[in-house]
Amino acid sequence: MYDQTKLQEIKQRASDWQEKSVAKLLAKFPESRPVFQTPSGIEVKRLYTPADIDDVDYLETLGFPGEFPFTRGVQPTMYRGRPWTMRQYAGFASAEESNMRFRYLLEQGQTGLSVAFDLPTQIGYDSDHPLAAGEVGKVGVAIDSLKDMEILFNSIPLDKVSTSMTINAPAAVLLAMYIAVAQKQGVAVEKISGTIQNDILKEYVARGTYIFPPKPSMRLITDIFAYCSQNLPEWNTISISGYHIREAGANAVQEVAFTLADGIAYVQAAINAGLNVDSFAPRLSFFFNAHTDFFEEVAKFRAARYLWSKIMRERFGATNPKSWMLRFHTQTAGSTLTAQQPENNVVRVALQALSAVLGGTQSLHTNSRDEALALPTEDSVRIALRTQQIIAFESGVTNTVDPLAGSYYIESLTKEIADRAEEYIRKIDEMGGAPGAIEKGYIQQEIQDSAYRYQKDVEANERIVVGVNRFQIEEAPPSGLMRVDPAVAEAQHQRLAALRAERDGNKVAQCLEALRRAAAGTDNLMPVILDAVHAYATLGEICGVLRDVFGEYRAPDIL
Amino acid sequence: MDTIRVLIAKPGLDGHDRGAKVIARALRDAGMEVIYTGLRQTPEQIVDAALQEDVDALGLSCLSGAHNHLFPRVVELLREKGADDILVFGGGVIPHEDIPGLKAAGVVEVFTPGTSTMDVVEFLKKHVNK
Numbered sequence: 001m002y003d004q005t006k007l008q009e010i011k012q013r014a015s016d017w018q019e020k021s022v023a024k025l026l027a028k029f030p031e032s033r034p035v036f037q038t039p040s041g042i043e044v045k046r047l048y049t050p051a052d053i054d055d056v057d058y059l060e061t062l063g064f065p066g067e068f069p070f071t072r073g074v075q076p077t078m079y080r081g082r083p084w085t086m087r088q089y090a091g092f093a094s095a096e097e098s099n100m101r102f103r104y105l106l107e108q109g110q111t112g113l114s115v116a117f118d119l120p121t122q123i124g125y126d127s128d129h130p131l132a133a134g135e136v137g138k139v140g141v142a143i144d145s146l147k148d149m150e151i152l153f154n155s156i157p158l159d160k161v162s163t164s165m166t167i168n169a170p171a172a173v174l175l176a177m178y179i180a181v182a183q184k185q186g187v188a189v190e191k192i193s194g195t196i197q198n199d200i201l202k203e204y205v206a207r208g209t210y211i212f213p214p215k216p217s218m219r220l221i222t223d224i225f226a227y228c229s230q231n232l233p234e235w236n237t238i239s240i241s242g243y244h245i246r247e248a249g250a251n252a253v254q255e256v257a258f259t260l261a262d263g264i265a266y267v268q269a270a271i272n273a274g275l276n277v278d279s280f281a282p283r284l285s286f287f288f289n290a291h292t293d294f295f296e297e298v299a300k301f302r303a304a305r306y307l308w309s310k311i312m313r314e315r316f317g318a319t320n321p322k323s324w325m326l327r328f329h330t331q332t333a334g335s336t337l338t339a340q341q342p343e344n345n346v347v348r349v350a351l352q353a354l355s356a357v358l359g360g361t362q363s364l365h366t367n368s369r370d371e372a373l374a375l376p377t378e379d380s381v382r383i384a385l386r387t388q389q390i391i392a393f394e395s396g397v398t399n400t401v402d403p404l405a406g407s408y409y410i411e412s413l414t415k416e417i418a419d420r421a422e423e424y425i426r427k428i429d430e431m432g433g434a435p436g437a438i439e440k441g442y443i444q445q446e447i448q449d450s451a452y453r454y455q456k457d458v459e460a461n462e463r464i465v466v467g468v469n470r471f472q473i474e475e476a477p478p479s480g481l482m483r484v485d486p487a488v489a490e491a492q493h494q495r496l497a498a499l500r501a502e503r504d505g506n507k508v509a510q511c512l513e514a515l516r517r518a519a520a521g522t523d524n525l526m527p528v529i530l531d532a533v534h535a536y537a538t539l540g541e542i543c544g545v546l547r548d549v550f551g552e553y554r555a556p557d558i559l
Numbered sequence: 560m561d562t563i564r565v566l567i568a569k570p571g572l573d574g575h576d577r578g579a580k581v582i583a584r585a586l587r588d589a590g591m592e593v594i595y596t597g598l599r600q601t602p603e604q605i606v607d608a609a610l611q612e613d614v615d616a617l618g619l620s621c622l623s624g625a626h627n628h629l630f631p632r633v634v635e636l637l638r639e640k641g642a643d644d645i646l647v648f649g650g651g652v653i654p655h656e657d658i659p660g661l662k663a664a665g666v667v668e669v670f671t672p673g674t675s676t677m678d679v680v681e682f683l684k685k686h687v688n689k
Contacts, residue, residue: 119572119623131601134628135572208574208598248577335577339672372672373654448580455581459675468673477655484624555597 001058002050011051022046038296039454039463040251042416048408056411061306065360065401067321069309071302071414072402073360074325079398083111084356085363086388087164087329091116091141092375093488095151098141102156104378108385113156113163113194114365116140117174122209124170124543127492136489139375140166144496145538149177150184159187163194164239164329164363169211171198172220172526173542176533179232195236195285195329198224201262201434202241204553205443206248211543214435216550220525221266222273225280227526236285238266239329242304245443246289247335249451252300253417255289257424258434258443260307264425265434267316277316281323288361290352291333297352298404299413301328301359307418307425329363330356337372341467342478345369350387357391358404364388374481441556496538503536511535512545519549561689564614568596568605570633573623578650582618585676591683602629606636609645615687616646618679619666626653627660634665646686650674 002010036044045052056062065073075081088105090113091098102113117140120132126144127136136142143149153163158181167174175196182192200217203210210217221238228237242250242259250258263284270280288304291297308326312318332352337345346369353366366384368376376384392398404410431437438444457463464470511532518528532542567583569576576598583593594612596605609617617637619630630649637643649661650670658669668682 119574119625123572125572131572131599134625135623138624203574208576209572249581373652448584451577452581452584455585455676459677465673481654483654557595557597 001054001056007051007054010049014047014049014051018046038252038413039291039293040253040296040417040420042253042296042413042420048412050408052408053411053415056415061415062405062411068313068324069306070325071306072405074305074327074362076401078360078401079357079392080401083392083398084361084388085112085162086110086385086392087112087114087363087365088381088385089114089116089166089331089365090381091118092139092482093137093141093484094491095141095143095148099152099154099156101378102152105381105385106156106161108382109389110385112363113161115152115163115165115167117165117167118142119209121174121539122167122169124173124211124539124547126496126538126540127489128496129540132489136492137484142488142492143174143177143539144492145499145536146177146180146533147495147499147536149174149181153181153185157187158182158185159191164197165194166197168197168200168203168207168209169217170539170543171196172224172529173533173539175224176526176530179530180533189231190233192232193234195239196224197241197287198238199241199262199266199287201265201438202244202259204438204555205245205258206250206447207244210553210555212546212550213553214438216519216546217553218266218269219273222270222275223524223526225270225283226273226275227524228283229275229279235283236327237280237283239285239287240266241287243287243289243331245447246291246333249447249454251450252291252293252296253420254424254446254450256300256304256307256417257421257428258446259286259288260304260311260421261425261428261434261437263308264311264315267312268433271316277312277318278320278323281312281316281318282320282325285362286326286328288328288330288356289333290330290356290359290361290364292336292348292352294351294355295409295413296417297355298359299410300417301330301356301361302402302410302414303418303421304328305360306414307421327362329365330359330361331365332356332367334367334371337367337369338465338467339372339478341473341475342369342372344467345372346383346387349384350391353387354391354395354397357397360402370478370481373478374483377480377482439556499536499538507535508532508537508541511537512541515542516545516549519546563591563616563683563687563689564612565591565593565616565618565683566596566605566609566612566614567593567618567620568600568608568633569598569620570600570602570605570629571621571623571625572599573621573625573651574598575622575651576620578622579618579620582620582650582676582679586680586683589680589684602632602636605633606640606642609637610640610642614645615689616648616683619647619649620651621649622652624652626651627657630661630666631664638665646683648679648682650679
């Protein structure tokens with residue numbers, strides 16, 4: 001990158017500086033630790049100079065935003081055109097209550113919806129299933145049928161708002177419900193815009209809301225890719241996720257590596273299913289974590305874009321530039337929130353959100369201050385949204401694209417993270433890709449080991465958590481936390497009973513039979529699922545058929 | 560001193576197992592014998608495992624808000640089977656105001672966010688009579 005004579009002079013002067021100024025000071029004031037590292041173990045030098053990035057070829061490695069390899073961003077003007085989508089994950093209790101929260105958030109200026117479903121819904125059980133006891137409406141909204149979905153989007157025009165749904169194993173069913181709601185609203189289906197998370201591989205290793213074994217799960221996913229490429233041009237068919245892998249304990253390098261390895265597996269599965277890569281790749285999207293080490297996170301996002309563009313172009317031979325683009329949503333790291341002195345979480349989230357913005361995210365969720373202990377109150381989530389708005393409209397960081405580019409530290413870190421992630425991906429390839437590595441327990445073990453090391457570092461005070469292992473205070477337990485009324489379970493039971501009474505039971509039975517036949521065959525499942533959803537078959541009934549045909553995943557014991 | 564045997568369990572649908580696994584490993588490092596049930600265990604399955612493995616203590620982890628239903632149910636089943644000498648403790652995302660109710664139902668201690676693994680080790684060493 002630099003004139004070599006000048007560079008030699010810089011290196012020489014840097015060496016002099018270390019030997020004289022630095023050594024002199026260290027003799028009097030040692031540094032606070034012998035070695036500084038990022039949380040993923042990359043050594044952090046005292047100072048970075050041009051010498052550290054001399055081997056970075058600007059045009060090859062950085063280039064321009066909106067052009068391969070997209071290191072500097074997926075779009076030429078980024079936030080100068082418009083800010084990232086402010087998309088707060090929300091949902092709890094009944095569809096009515098969640099609808100009110102959605103409308104509140106839209107009124108307060110968020111620009112996209114993000115739906116949190118309860119665990120029974122995420123795992124394909126109706127609210128009256130025995131395993132749903134105690135869980136209904138607790139971590140998200142309970143959706144048992146299209147009827148609940150219609151209530152959820154009451155007064156929300158689906159041609160005006162994009163919606164992300166955090167749903168994985170039963171993603172096809174919830175997508176079908178969303179389509180059905182749009183149809184009932186009179187919205188042209190090809191106009192609807194949004195995302196389904198639909199990323200089963202990370203469920204097996206980090207999140208746990210799987211239903212079916214890997215093969216039929218991948219079939220469902222590739223069916224969705226194919227269906228959407230024909231019918232929903234504005235829909236992101238998957239949100240290949242690193243967020244949860246990070247939350248489970250992975251470090252930044254692992255987050256990139258395991259997420260992109262999962263992405264490679266999905267692309268390969270779709271190609272194996274007969275899809276042309278450019279027909280579905282433009283609508284793949286990603287989901288990353290915004291964690292605590294500020295500069296490592298910024299570098300991480302840039303490294304991820306760089307790596308994915310090369311994977312898509314060189315490994316998979318995609319020719320549409322949109323296929324090379326890693327577009328992503330970010331959430332600030334839930335696992336870094338503390339129950340102690342919860343107001344401090346506002347500060348943590350602000351810094352984490354800033355790192356995502358400087359990393360070029362397309363969409364962002366900021367956690368609320370009370371979320372170490374509960375779902376957010378209205379006041380808390382409003383502060384979280386304001387955090388994004390202050391960054392977007394007051395801080396000025398949006399005025400230029402990729403402002404930290406060229407920083408000797410940031411470019412050095414970006415390259416290091418990319419190199420290390422690539423090494424992991426190579427290793428995973430040798431195990432048969434992500435599916436093989438998961439079967440061997442490799443990814444799970446790596447995550448667990450990182451999680452354990454992290455905890456030990458905290459307990460040894462190697463890693464400081466303000467308010468927890470340093471700067472603690474005596475404090476009363478918090479009050480005014482959100483609680484989900486347990487009456488919602490009973491209300492859902494009654495709603496289900498009424499639904500079963502008033503719908504056309506024969507039609508439902510026919511649809512479920514058609515689904516069973518299709519599931520046992522090779523037809524695309526989306527049309528039959530859509531029919532069943534329109535007939536008001538419940539989520540539990542539809543997933544029950546699929547459970548019968550596909551079986552259930554049995555997790556291997558790994559500790 | 561006999562080795563303390565502990566079952567770490569994930570009742571209900573909650574898939575967050577980072578804490579449960581970290582605790583399990585820390586207890587192992589402290590010399591205890593630990594069995595981890597994995598996810599999606601019913602109270603019945605957990606109690607069966609606890610009896611089969613003849614454990615001294617049973618740790619329940621729940622971050623989904625279903626603890627008020629699941630934890631007391633586990634204690635109830637242990638009592639029905641005459642196994643109320645098994646020490647039951649819990650952890651996860653549990654509001655402070657729910658802890659008295661859980662204790663009254665027989666959960667001896669509840670470890671909330673910010674807990675050190677050493678707290679759990681000390682607790683078990685202190686309360687398990689071996």
